[in-house]
Amino acid sequence: NAGVTQTPKFQVLKTGQSMTLQCAQDMNHEYMSWYRQDPGMGLRLIHYSVGAGITDQGEVPNGYNVSRSTTEDFPLRLLSAAPSQTSVYFCASSPGTGSPGRSYEQYFGPGTRLTVT
Amino acid sequence: AQKVTQAQTEISVVEKEDVTLDCVYETRDTTYYLFWYKQPPSGELVFLIRRNSFDEQNEISGRYSWNFQKSTSSFNFTITASQVVDSAVYFCALSEVIQGAQKLVFGQGTRLTINP
Numbered sequence: 001n002a003g004v005t006q007t008p009k010f011q012v013l014k015t016g017q018s019m020t021l022q023c024a025q026d027m028n029h030e031y032m033s034w035y036r037q038d039p040g041m042g043l044r045l046i047h048y049s050v051g052a053g054i055t056d057q058g059e060v061p062n063g064y065n066v067s068r069s070t071t072e073d074f075p076l077r078l079l080s081a082a083p084s085q086t087s088v089y090f091c092a093s094s095p096g097t098g099s100p101g102r103s104y105e106q107y108f109g110p111g112t113r114l115t116v117t
Numbered sequence: 118a119q120k121v122t123q124a125q126t127e128i129s130v131v132e133k134e135d136v137t138l139d140c141v142y143e144t145r146d147t148t149y150y151l152f153w154y155k156q157p158p159s160g161e162l163v164f165l166i167r168r169n170s171f172d173e174q175n176e177i178s179g180r181y182s183w184n185f186q187k188s189t190s191s192f193n194f195t196i197t198a199s200q201v202v203d204s205a206v207y208f209c210a211l212s213e214v215i216q217g218a219q220k221l222v223f224g225q226g227t228r229l230t231i232n233p
Contacts, residue, residue, distance in 0.1 A: 033220075035221075035223075040225055041225060042121075042208060042223035094219070097217065097219065102214075103212035104167075108154075108161065111160050111162075
């Protein structure tokens with residue numbers, strides 16, 4: 001299994017440009033999520049999905065869109081890049097979606113380092 | 118709201134010393150899960166442990182051990198006889214389940230440097 005893969009590894013955008021960060025997993029996990037990591041702030045949840053066709057917002061969703069047409073793929077779209085979106089982006093997947101009294105570990109991809117100038 | 122605090126921003130020790138990373142959390146849930154992740158210099162996030170709130174037994178895995186104390190809302194991580202390869206940023210996280218979906222809330226991370 002390749003686990004969770006992300007492309008590209010690095011990206012530089014100009015303000016106002018749009019792009020899609022790709023994420024795929026081959027573990028048949030229901031749950032997928034996107035986080036951004038900024039210095040001194042840990043990781044913050046952007047969007048998540050509990051299955052194909054179902055997505056929802058996390059803590060910092062503004063400026064990002066997601067879709068989940070298949071179990072394997074969960075792309076993150078930046079609509080109009082801003083310097084505040086300079087960050088490292090991590091995609092993660094989990095074997096379970098979670099229920100009251102039960103949570104599952106999440107497995108992370110290698111990350112995409114994005115710089116917006 | 119749920120919150121995780123890792124008060125130690127950076128720790129530096131000499132190889133073979135023992136080191137403890139602190140994690141304090143806040144939650145109103147009666148059932149919850151806590152996690153530790155390691156982020157080595159290469160940047161990936163590596164899952165270390167998951168612990169649920171009903172299990173307060175300490176856990177040991179080789180040189181790693183975890184001390185969960187519900188009374189003080191803490192889930193501390195100790196590395197015994199540290200090695201240079203333990204140098205990394207370590208994150209503590211709390212899982213909350215909202216509307217049928219789990220979400221991880223991370224602490225700010227502790228950068229651990231092990232000097233030879």
